Amino acid sequence: MTEVATQPPEARERRKLTGYWLLLPGALWLLLFFLVPFYSLIATSLYDPEGSILTGYDMTWAFGNYVTALQDYWPPLFRALWYGAVATLLCLVLGYVLAYAIAFKAGRWKNLMLVLVIAPFFTSFLVRTLSWKLLLGDEGLIVDTLQFLNILGDDGRLLATPFAVIAGLTYNFLPFMVLPLFASLDKIDPRLVEASRDLYARPIVGFFKVTWPLSLPGVVSGTLLCFIPAVGDYINAQLLGNTQTRVIGAVIQSLFTDANDFAIAGALSMILMIMILAMVLLYVRRAGTEDLL
Amino acid sequence: MSPGMSPLQRMGRWIGQHLVLAGGILVLIYMFVPIFVVVLMSFNDPKSRLVYRFDGFTLQNWLNPCADAAMCSAVSRSIQIGLLATLIATVLGTMMAFALVRHRFHGRSVANLAIFLPMASPEIVLGSSLLALFVAAGFAGQLGFWTILIAHIMFCLSFVVITVRARLAGLDNNLEQAAMDLYANERQTFLRVTFPLVFPGILGAALLAFSLSFDDFIITNLNAGNTTTFPMYVWGVAQRGVPMQVNVVGTVMFVISVAIVVGVELNRRRQEKALAR
Numbered sequence: 001m002t003e004v005a006t007q008p009p010e011a012r013e014r015r016k017l018t019g020y021w022l023l024l025p026g027a028l029w030l031l032l033f034f035l036v037p038f039y040s041l042i043a044t045s046l047y048d049p050e051g052s053i054l055t056g057y058d059m060t061w062a063f064g065n066y067v068t069a070l071q072d073y074w075p076p077l078f079r080a081l082w083y084g085a086v087a088t089l090l091c092l093v094l095g096y097v098l099a100y101a102i103a104f105k106a107g108r109w110k111n112l113m114l115v116l117v118i119a120p121f122f123t124s125f126l127v128r129t130l131s132w133k134l135l136l137g138d139e140g141l142i143v144d145t146l147q148f149l150n151i152l153g154d155d156g157r158l159l160a161t162p163f164a165v166i167a168g169l170t171y172n173f174l175p176f177m178v179l180p181l182f183a184s185l186d187k188i189d190p191r192l193v194e195a196s197r198d199l200y201a202r203p204i205v206g207f208f209k210v211t212w213p214l215s216l217p218g219v220v221s222g223t224l225l226c227f228i229p230a231v232g233d234y235i236n237a238q239l240l241g242n243t244q245t246r247v248i249g250a251v252i253q254s255l256f257t258d259a260n261d262f263a264i265a266g267a268l269s270m271i272l273m274i275m276i277l278a279m280v281l282l283y284v285r286r287a288g289t290e291d292l293l
Numbered sequence: 294m295s296p297g298m299s300p301l302q303r304m305g306r307w308i309g310q311h312l313v314l315a316g317g318i319l320v321l322i323y324m325f326v327p328i329f330v331v332v333l334m335s336f337n338d339p340k341s342r343l344v345y346r347f348d349g350f351t352l353q354n355w356l357n358p359c360a361d362a363a364m365c366s367a368v369s370r371s372i373q374i375g376l377l378a379t380l381i382a383t384v385l386g387t388m389m390a391f392a393l394v395r396h397r398f399h400g401r402s403v404a405n406l407a408i409f410l411p412m413a414s415p416e417i418v419l420g421s422s423l424l425a426l427f428v429a430a431g432f433a434g435q436l437g438f439w440t441i442l443i444a445h446i447m448f449c450l451s452f453v454v455i456t457v458r459a460r461l462a463g464l465d466n467n468l469e470q471a472a473m474d475l476y477a478n479e480r481q482t483f484l485r486v487t488f489p490l491v492f493p494g495i496l497g498a499a500l501l502a503f504s505l506s507f508d509d510f511i512i513t514n515l516n517a518g519n520t521t522t523f524p525m526y527v528w529g530v531a532q533r534g535v536p537m538q539v540n541v542v543g544t545v546m547f548v549i550s551v552a553i554v555v556g557v558e559l560n561r562r563r564q565e566k567a568l569a570r
Contacts, residue, residue, distance in 0.1 A: 016398050023404060034447055203306070
């Protein structure tokens, strides 16, 4: 600090330079392997669709790729968005109950419950999803119970249905909902809730007038953290679903690696990214929490 | 609490309070059911490879974890990639976090956006854009260990930056000021005060980075070529019959990471108690 005291401008300049040096390697990595690839993806999506990995691809500004991609693959695209949206909504309901319980009702068990929320996250995603295959299987406990209660017919199944896919997505992305919700709820001053009890007779009114609005930043970031990966995911759709539940992620993957149809795969990837960006921007604007970014 | 409440209201309130807690615990149970299944299935003695259900108890899976050598080589490859990606991403990410919290410079908002965007992009888009780059650069034939590593460092980096940044931002500046007042130079202050205080954040970030890397399937699958990581192995066997040893790996991962998390938490409490004394 003595240096700073005697020659402040130079020292400050040096600190500024240190900042750049600290940032440089990581920023270069992101530039090379995040931003430049995006450029490659845009270029790939405009390649001549007749090309192949053997003959090479020509850049022909083939905007028609986007039309072809949408025409051929709109059902899995909208299916993915639909599954993602339903799973996000379910995550919000379940996650809100859990986050609320941790923030306001857990008392001295708060830290333990938080650890329990992130703990399942540390076991392999695929192995956990395989467990759901067993749980929802035709001879599993859940199907047997539902059949016993006559909710499900005798030949009714859960596995290989959209229900199973959505249940898997909800399960897998729930921690991404709970943590930001908890962060928002935990910041709420309990005195505000008490004041609302004095002003509104019923707690439920107080909840919707005080707690819910104050937790909106958590709701917005939680739903985004759930929705974005859930739309791109194809592990649940493939392991828990059937041929009718194919989603856009699986299409893009197989176009790239099996069919070598890079141009259409690139266009589909871009369409997915653009749709998600548009929805996110619209949503963030409507929710009115633009300080999120 | 308020004396003016009728018994009915009081009962409603009691139910309301405990209903939420009960609901929260039910959700937690929902989150843990698959973990129980993983642990249970690690002791399973399957009658057929094709039917995935519990048929009987055995210790065989634990005694012969490498019955399928392909699985163990996939696990060790995932560990190698995970450790390297964690090391590099943690070093680069921690440097970035220090730059963003401790230094003022132009282009901070651009840097923040560049860190946020990878987390806001679906994995399938990140993976396909990297593949597009590798193919355009002529590396289509060399997809494998190194391309996976590059991808993993890229997506771990953002998570490291936000984890360490949160820890740094919550740090009490007075402690560093005090060290400087006691004639510690910048280096000594950093090594003796700042770094030990930020260390739990760095450790947490490293743990997160490792589990993200070890667990990644979608980005890896696009950029792996013929190399197989553990999630890719599981994906492959899911179509043709899952060896129960997969659940042994799942259980071990779970136990180790929970032990680390609990250990860090206990250590933090011990230090807090020591400070309070």
